[in-house]
Amino acid sequence: xxxxxxxxxxxxxxxxxxxxxxxxxxxxxxxxxxxxxxxxxxxxxxxxxxxxxxxxxxxxxxxxxxxxxxxxxxxxxxxxxxxxxxxxxxxxxxxxxxxxxxxxxxx
Amino acid sequence: xxxxxxxxxxxxxxxxxxxxxxxxxxxxxxxxxxxxxxxxxxxxxxxxxxxxxxxxxxxxxxxxxxxxxxxxxxxxxxxxxxxxxxxxxxxxxxxxxxxxxxxxxxxxxxxxxx
Numbered sequence: 243x244x245x246x247x248x249x250x251x252x253x254x255x256x257x258x259x260x261x262x263x264x265x266x267x268x269x270x271x272x273x274x275x276x277x278x279x280x281x282x283x284x285x286x287x288x289x290x291x292x293x294x295x296x297x298x299x300x301x302x303x304x305x306x307x308x309x310x311x312x313x314x315x316x317x318x319x320x321x322x323x324x325x326x327x328x329x330x331x332x333x334x335x336x337x338x339x340x341x342x343x344x345x346x347x348x349x
Numbered sequence: 350x351x352x353x354x355x356x357x358x359x360x361x362x363x364x365x366x367x368x369x370x371x372x373x374x375x376x377x378x379x380x381x382x383x384x385x386x387x388x389x390x391x392x393x394x395x396x397x398x399x400x401x402x403x404x405x406x407x408x409x410x411x412x413x414x415x416x417x418x419x420x421x422x423x424x425x426x427x428x429x430x431x432x433x434x435x436x437x438x439x440x441x442x443x444x445x446x447x448x449x450x451x452x453x454x455x456x457x458x459x460x461x462x463x
Contacts, residue, residue, distance in 0.1 A: 248391075274450055285353075286392075286440065286454040328391060332450045336382055336405060341391035 244269045244333045248340035255319050256348050263314040263343050265303075265329030273331050275305055275312040278339075280326040289314075289327070299323070319347045351376070353455035354423075355441050361461045368428040368435070370458045374443030380404075381424040382452060383416055386438040398424060431462045 245268040255261055267273060277289040290298045292305040292312060303314045312329060324347045329340040354373040362368050374381050383395040397405040398418040409416065413431075418424040428435055438459050442452040 251389075276450075278454075283457075285456045286442075288453075291450075335407070336394050336397045336449070337452060338394065339384075339392040 244273075244331055244335060244338045246329050246331050246338055246340035248327075248329055248343050250343045251341070252344045252346065254346045254348060257321055258318050261314075261316045261319045261323070261345065261347075263327050263329075263345065265312045265314065265340060267310050267312065267329075267331045269310075269331060269333045271333055273333050275303070276330040276332070276337070277301070277303055277312075277314050278328040278330060280328065280342075282325070286328065319345075321347050321349055323347050353378075353441055353443050353453055355439075355455035355458050357458060358456065359459045359461070361463060362431050363463055364432055365430050368431050368460055368462075370426040370428075370439050370441075370460070371423040372426070372441030372443075372455060373423040374441075375445075375453055377445055378443035378453075379446045380444045380449065381418050382442040382444075383424075383426050384440045384442065386440060386457070388437070392440065395426075428460070431460070433462050436460055436462045 247266045275292040278286045279289045280286045301316045305312050326342045328342045330337045356371050381398045384392040386392050394408040396409050396416045413429045415427045438457045440457045441455045444452045
């Protein structure tokens, strides 16, 4: 079965502090992992995907197959980063999402 | 490209009524997905459709819920005899042919059952 776990429901950090949003997955095959961001009552937007290995808005994520993790990181949080972040996995079914982590960046 | 269009954005229904949510995929996209987002919950996959064909409906409740994507016109998610527990945001997404992992979301339809 495909499963995505985001252990933190809410993460509050101060502006300029580093951010790490945790994501662990369960899948027996070779997964494709994604991070989506949702600003207040807006559509979900793709933030990044592990196969592209690019940095978007200063965020990066590395797939660690040994730890089955795909944590999202940013060295210096900005107020505009406040949003819901969803980790998602694609295996042999349509995208499966975690429950999301609400990031709140405090000025 | 207008993006994935959903309507209505907000819908209020009384218990027992029917709710119809519409989704027009992005131009050139042939695959449509419906997800439900309950308060304080993540996105739950409901159904995956191509034109005139349901590919995967493993996330659809067994009763009262149905979805279609006709040859012409938008995809429709239909909820019959709504109950309070159906109150949620319903997100549609679409992807181009052969790119199942490249999905784009609509802005969602918020259903409130009173």
